[in-house]
Amino acid sequence: MMEIPAVRWYQSIKERSSRRQFYSKIIEKPKLKKLRNLIEMINQEIEGLRIILVQNDVEEIFTGILGSYGKISGAPAYLAFVGIKDIPYLEEKIGYGGEAVILEATALELGTCWVSGTFKAEEVLADLDLKKSEKLYAISPLGYPEDRPTISERILKTVISSKKRLDLDKLIINKNDLEAELEWIKTALKAARLAPSAVNRQPWRFKIGENEIIIELDSQEKNEEREKNLDCGIAMLHLEVGALKAGVSGSWEYLKGKEVARFLVE
Ligand SMILES: Cc1cc2nc3c(=O)[nH]c(=O)nc-3n(C[C@H](O)[C@H](O)[C@H](O)COP(=O)(O)O)c2cc1C
Structure with missing residues (x-):
């Protein structure tokens, strides 16, 4: 399994937010x-995943969400998240491995933003040398973010309520007292x-x-591209970082359908 610097990445989890300028x-x-060293390790360990760090500026790549609001600009580099199409659980793997690079970049004081929609794929594909079996899933700008979110960034963040998260109450399916009792579960779910x-x-x-947490999809509707499974892969890494921070290590088992994966304490 991938080596996780839990204290360092837990801090990144608390500090990270999407940056676009x-x-x-x-x-x-x-x-x-x-x-690059981390990316090399991840690409080796996670079958079917290929993360690429591209040192080209991003000016031609991104599009806006609301007119020019949300358009990403200025970064001198970007990450491309590529996978081999038929590998099982590829979306989860991309989320999990990709977020590892995002959290390390955060620790290095660099700004990032997962982007799967608002970019011109053909511009990015021209920078990459993909094989027939490979597909580009998402990218992220990489660079020094402006010191404070700009007005455009703040408007966008308000529109998509990006700071807001559902209460844990709403996210836990089988509400019981376990999460109140077990410190590791609390820390893992918070992350x-x-x-x-x-x-x-x-x-x-x-x-x-008692010894596990299962991640499930809220619903399987409108999930043809399995993009929600990519979101879940990101949450898997956060959950594991939280558990490790609380001193609990475990392993993942992929599941089927609505259930995505089980974290089992070792
Ligand atoms: C898989 C994925 C795809 C995303 N695609 C886009 C995108 O196309 N454009 C964009 O501006 N933000 C995109 N985002 C960023 C989300 O809007 C952002 O993560 C969310 O609002 C939470 O805000 P935060 O990252 O600041 O915590 C994406 C995030 C994820 C995880």
């Missing part, structure tokens, strides 16, 4: 090297709840057992 300042070599998701839809739900 950047200074053109280039990223220092040691930081790039750290990210999972802070996971980013497309249009902040928070499609993950949690079922708690």
